[in-house]
Amino acid sequence: MQSKNSSDSSPDTTMIVGTVRGRARPRKGHTKSRNGCINCKRRRVKCPETLPECENCRRLGMKCEYSTRRIIMDAPSRPLQSTPTQFTMDDLRLYQHFVFHAYPPMPLNGEPVWKEVAAMSHNFDFLVHAMLGLAASHLSLSGDTDYTAQALSHRVHAITLLNQALSKPCKSKVEADARIATVMTLIFQSSYMFEGMVEFIIMIRGCRAVSDAILPRLENSLFEGFTAESHNKHVLSLNPVDVVGEIADILGEGLVSVRRLRPICQSVIEVKYLGILERILEIAKSSPVQAFTEAALAYAMFAELEQNEFKHFTNRRNYAAQIIIAHFFIIEYIVATVAMASIMGSFPFRRAIISAWALKVAENVPSNYNMYMSWPLEFAKSDRLRLKSG
Numbered sequence: 001m002q003s004k005n006s007s008d009s010s011p012d013t014t015m016i017v018g019t020v021r022g023r024a025r026p027r028k029g030h031t032k033s034r035n036g037c038i039n040c041k042r043r044r045v046k047c048p049e050t051l052p053e054c055e056n057c058r059r060l061g062m063k064c065e066y067s068t069r070r071i072i073m074d075a076p077s078r079p080l081q082s083t084p085t086q087f088t089m090d091d092l093r094l095y096q097h098f099v100f101h102a103y104p105p106m107p108l109n110g111e112p113v114w115k116e117v118a119a120m121s122h123n124f125d126f127l128v129h130a131m132l133g134l135a136a137s138h139l140s141l142s143g144d145t146d147y148t149a150q151a152l153s154h155r156v157h158a159i160t161l162l163n164q165a166l167s168k169p170c171k172s173k174v175e176a177d178a179r180i181a182t183v184m185t186l187i188f189q190s191s192y193m194f195e196g197m198v199e200f201i202i203m204i205r206g207c208r209a210v211s212d213a214i215l216p217r218l219e220n221s222l223f224e225g226f227t228a229e230s231h232n233k234h235v236l237s238l239n240p241v242d243v244v245g246e247i248a249d250i251l252g253e254g255l256v257s258v259r260r261l262r263p264i265c266q267s268v269i270e271v272k273y274l275g276i277l278e279r280i281l282e283i284a285k286s287s288p289v290q291a292f293t294e295a296a297l298a299y300a301m302f303a304e305l306e307q308n309e310f311k312h313f314t315n316r317r318n319y320a321a322q323i324i325i326a327h328f329f330i331i332e333y334i335v336a337t338v339a340m341a342s343i344m345g346s347f348p349f350r351r352a353i354i355s356a357w358a359l360k361v362a363e364n365v366p367s368n369y370n371m372y373m374s375w376p377l378e379f380a381k382s383d384r385l386r387l388k389s390g
């Protein structure tokens with residue numbers, strides 16, 4: 001998300017906003033975009049791609065809609081309304097669904113945290129829209145009604161309004177918590193999106209940046225105990241039965257597949273990330289629980305990369321990195337079936353989503369990369385470890 005770079009923004013905050021939003025720099029050469037709105041595509045005219053509606057549709061009085069394939073990371077080109085957002089009865093249903101069924105399952109045992117978040121949300125439209133968007137995505141996956149349009153609309157509004165908020169210092173502890181809660185909620189909505197692998201990673205990085213800027217200066221935050229260390233302690237407190245058991249074969253096959261990726265690595269970052277995956281799989285041979293806690297290193301790396309490194313690593317045309325990332329999410333899921341066996345029901349769509357991510361990567365890579373996706377595809381298409389929980 002891009003800051004407006006006001007004079008009262010700290011350097012950290014400016015970096016945070018730029019990280020989360022990820023506005024693309026002007027490209028040289030071929031500039032045709034596939035991200036235009038549906039009306040402009042139908043009319044075969046260049047779309048300004050402004051949000052929440054493009055200038056062409058606004059001028060013609062047409063309802064502007066973007067495809068759900070669009071990466072929602074842009075801010076509006078026109079001023080935001082200063083009046084409070086009006087919510088509907090459908091929104092009330094989504095709000096109720098969030099409070100009782102769809103709040104993020106992290107931090108573990110975090111229901112009291114999210115109850116407090118819901119209680120303060122009426123003061124922050126960006127938070128309300130994030131909550132409603134997550135609830136809509138959750139309902140679309142768990143019910144018979146498609147709320148994709150609502151999920152996308154609320155996501156756009158949440159990111160737009162959060163962009164505006166992040167350009168200014170927090171006015172209170174409550175607002176700081178609201179910002180963190182919003183980014184976390186957007187993360188989990190990304191994890192419910194069948195084409196959301198890169199968006200999920202971008203939001204992970206953004207949440208880390210926002211948290212690092214806010215929490216050290218904030219006492220008694222709702223999220224002050226939400227660290228990798230505390231998360232791992234919570235996992236261990238679940239007293240999982242730490243045996244390899246039925247995942248032994250698939251872990252072994254995964255290690256073979258990961259080692260096969262070495263020749264296609266083009267950068268130090270890819271080699272380093274591949275090394276993290278090998279370490280996780282080696283540890284998993286004797287302790288899937290310890291291997292699961294090691295996965296925190298892979299997530300931490302998303303936040304630690306320089307911006308240009310991060311852009312290169314998450315570029316959809318960086319086929320080696322896309323394949324490596326697809327491997328990571330499957331490996332994490334496999335060890336999670338042991339480490340978090342007692343609460344896998346809190347992540348009901350995880351297997352389906354990471355399988356969809358793997359299928360999408362396989363669809364996008366050139367044919368000469370197909371052999372490197374054979375293990376992820378075998379996992380995605382088979383019934384192995386297909387738990388009732390997802």
